[in-house]
Amino acid sequence: MLTKRVIPCLDVKNGQVVKGKGFVNLKYAGNPVKLARKYYEDGADELVFLDIIASYEKRKTMIDLVEKVAKQIFIPFTVGGGISTIGDIRNLLKAGADKISINTATINNPNLIKEAAEKFGSQCIVVAIDAKKIKNKWGVFVKGGRQSTGLDAIEWAKKVESFGAGEILLTSMNKDGTKEGYDLELTRKISESVNIPIIASGGAGSLESIAKVFKEGKADAALAASIFHYKKYSIKQVKRYLQKKGIEVRI
Numbered sequence: 001m002l003t004k005r006v007i008p009c010l011d012v013k014n015g016q017v018v019k020g021k022g023f024v025n026l027k028y029a030g031n032p033v034k035l036a037r038k039y040y041e042d043g044a045d046e047l048v049f050l051d052i053i054a055s056y057e058k059r060k061t062m063i064d065l066v067e068k069v070a071k072q073i074f075i076p077f078t079v080g081g082g083i084s085t086i087g088d089i090r091n092l093l094k095a096g097a098d099k100i101s102i103n104t105a106t107i108n109n110p111n112l113i114k115e116a117a118e119k120f121g122s123q124c125i126v127v128a129i130d131a132k133k134i135k136n137k138w139g140v141f142v143k144g145g146r147q148s149t150g151l152d153a154i155e156w157a158k159k160v161e162s163f164g165a166g167e168i169l170l171t172s173m174n175k176d177g178t179k180e181g182y183d184l185e186l187t188r189k190i191s192e193s194v195n196i197p198i199i200a201s202g203g204a205g206s207l208e209s210i211a212k213v214f215k216e217g218k219a220d221a222a223l224a225a226s227i228f229h230y231k232k233y234s235i236k237q238v239k240r241y242l243q244k245k246g247i248e249v250r251i
Contacts, residue, residue, distance in 0.1 A: 002248070003250050004222070005222070007223045008035075008039040009048045010036065011026075017030045017229065019226050020176075029226075032065060040072065042234055042235040042236055043251070045221070045250060046221070047078070052081060066097060076099060079092050079095075080100065080101025080169075083101075083105060089116055089119075099126050101169055103127070122165065125165050125166050125167075126199075127160040127167075127169070131172055132173040133172075133183070140152070153170075158194060161196050168190065168198050172186055179227070181204075181205060181208075199221040199223050202223075
């Protein structure tokens with residue numbers, strides 16, 4: 001059995017880590033370089049860094065900050081935000097990223113996934129899907145959750161897998177920042193629809209909520225932010241709890 005991963009997320013705006021609810025009402029949560037080091041030392045399996053307004057502001061991810069963070073950690077490091085070309089991906093990999101998360105650009109140019117996977121390997125291409133439930137369907141949103149694409153999240157997940165994505169970072173916009181638990185139905189449906197790993201994001205609030213996204217949501221990894229940034233739990237506490245629940249994790 002593959003071990004499940006616990007992944008802290010650094011949502012970065014103007015060089016600082018922020019956290020909001022439903023992608024809005026952002027509040028300061030810390031320094032990205034210091035938090036990255038802390039999470040690495042606390043036993044994080046991976047780290048995700050998202051420049052959350054880069055696509056909306058039509059600019060590139062902050063490479064200098066990515067370089068500083070990369071020097072502090074020795075675990076897989078995923079970077080996303082404002083990535084729209086093969087050149088952008090190459091530059092971030094050179095700056096120290098191990099994986100690249102693409103969202104907005106994949107809608108405008110799905111071929112970017114295929115081209116990137118062929119050039120750099122599927123294992124380092126993560127497609128981010130920001131999904132919002134409207135009536136009884138989950139729609140895909142881009143530009144930091146500001147713009148609807150009209151796409152169905154489950155169908156889009158199948159497509160990005162066929163294009164060569166190695167992993168999906170799935171965020172429930174309805175659950176983001178609520179601390180009420182992940183969207184288990186959405187996560188399970190997408191996990192069952194594809195054969196690539198799913199990183200669940202949006203809603204982590206308790207130890208039980210993380211265990212549930214693995215057991216009931218069938219996620220391969222759980223992303224969390226608020227509970228770590230504001231010191232509700234440490235990564236070690238989360239992993240010890242998961243282990244007690246019979247979920248395989250790396251201690």
